[in-house]
Amino acid sequence: MERVRFWNKVLVLCFSLVWLINGLFCKVLNLVPRHQQIVAEILGETYSRPLTIAIGISEVLMAIWIISRKFSKLSAIAQILLIVSMNIMEFVLTAHLLLWGRLNIVFACCLAAMIYYQEFVLQADLERRNRIA
Structure with a gap:
């Protein structure tokens, strides 16, 4: 069980770091200008910088939400939907x-898929084991 708990925490930390970075x-510090170019191409050049900053701040807030573990299932669903929808839009x-x-x-x-596995397999297994113990 300790191994499952360890990997669960590692994955949560990794996911939050992805959103934070x-x-x-x-986005906020604009160290990768390509992100603002993507926003400009999709939403227009006029407000691409403030929109990129707003998206970046939202991603930082997502990282904080993930680490907090509050409403973790909702957080996982939100992450999955955002990742898939953003990437489909960018793909097209x-x-x-x-x-x-x-x-x-x-x-x-x-x-x-890793977010799903962490929350709905690993975390669910930990919760089930805690109820039994």
């Missing part, structure tokens, strides 16, 4: 700006 460093509209082009959708689906 993409939100704070890539801005594949040329993506780090791995159209292959990005494969990595997005793998991340979504």
